[in-house]
Amino acid sequence: MPYGGFCGPCDAPLTYSGVMGPAELLRDFINTYDVEGDIDELASPAEFTLWLRERDLIREGDRTDEDDLADAITLREGLRNALRADGAVSPGHDAELGALLAVLPLRVGLGPIPTLEPLQSGARQGLARLAVAVVEARCDGSWPRLKVCGESGCLYAFVDSSKNRSRSWCSMRVCGNRTKTRAYRARRQSGAGSPG
Numbered sequence: 001m002p003y004g005g006f007c008g009p010c011d012a013p014l015t016y017s018g019v020m021g022p023a024e025l026l027r028d029f030i031n032t033y034d035v036e037g038d039i040d041e042l043a044s045p046a047e048f049t050l051w052l053r054e055r056d057l058i059r060e061g062d063r064t065d066e067d068d069l070a071d072a073i074t075l076r077e078g079l080r081n082a083l084r085a086d087g088a089v090s091p092g093h094d095a096e097l098g099a100l101l102a103v104l105p106l107r108v109g110l111g112p113i114p115t116l117e118p119l120q121s122g123a124r125q126g127l128a129r130l131a132v133a134v135v136e137a138r139c140d141g142s143w144p145r146l147k148v149c150g151e152s153g154c155l156y157a158f159v160d161s162s163k164n165r166s167r168s169w170c171s172m173r174v175c176g177n178r179t180k181t182r183a184y185r186a187r188r189q190s191g192a193g194s195p196g
């Protein structure tokens with residue numbers, strides 16, 4: 001399914017038309033790997049090709065190979081780390097992600113609406129479009145709402161639609177309670193040896 005959105009400052013439609021915004025596209029890309037269940041939706045080049053095709057990020061007939069799949073996983077896990085609420089990994093210090101982004105050339109398109117267009121075709125085009133979605137999410141204001149669950153065993157990506165952008169977990173009922181229970185136990189344990 002194609003995705004789209006609107007630029008915050010100028011209200012111009014972003015590169016692709018459709019119902020899905022750039023933050024939702026990135027969320028779905030990150031969630032192709034279920035950390036908790038250790039299930040990878042992108043387990044083969046064929047599955048990666050299908051994923052890109054279904055979102056109109058590559059052309060009909062384009063294929064991906066094992067190297068492209070390895071790049072996709074570098075991008076996906078680099079994004080997940082960059083979005084971790086605990087700031088465990090600084091996006092500026094992910095050398096592998098930085099090296100990948102450096103070989104996805106883009107051109108500024110100066111039509112009626114300025115765009116960032118991938119220069120390469122095939123899988124590289126698909127990967128570049130995912131990288132462009134980061135800039136588009138910043139442009140439409142949704143980037144700060146794109147988060148990764150704060151529970152270290154979950155790391156599920158979600159778009160925080162709360163008014164004050166205060167959500168830390170994908171689900172308060174599951175991951176929020178897990179984190180709170182662990183913190184409570186830790187407090188009890190550390191308090192057990194102290195007087196009073």
Ligand SMILES: [Zn+2]
Nearest residue numbers: 149154170175
């Ligand atoms: Zn979670």
